[in-house]
Amino acid sequence: MRCPPWFRQIDDAATLHVTYKTYGDFTVQALEEANLVCPHCGEPITLLLDLSGGAQSYTEDCQVCCQPIHVSLWIDDAGDDYHVDLRREQD
Template identity: 45%
Template sequence: MLTPRTIQCPYCGERIELLVDASAGDQHYVEDCQVCCRPISVAVWIGADEEVQVSVAGEDEA
């Protein structure tokens, strides 16, 4: 189940859309920004209310 999530790049500030695979459970991975191409650390987890939660950070913040 792919869930679209809009996030803000921690480098360039542009809003980009990520497709998150909620069926994979808690995960942590790196995805390049579609605008500035810098690596974004992405954390995904399912909250208590079954809502998909996404947190992003730059490589110097992770």
């Protein structure tokens, strides 16, 4: 999957944690935690990303400054990597 040219990939400063849950005989991936930076206030924020839903676009408020952030999520075709873009809602 090719991402738009304006997208920003999670950089080395981001910390990613994959959580798995086991139910009986099978294991599923739960939410992914991504530590990012708010495009409004520049403060570190943590977003929980649901990778099971495929590519997504939604608005979430910053936990620090309460401003709306437009979140775009892309997942590669193999399903083993993803990219996230955070923008101010008016951008």
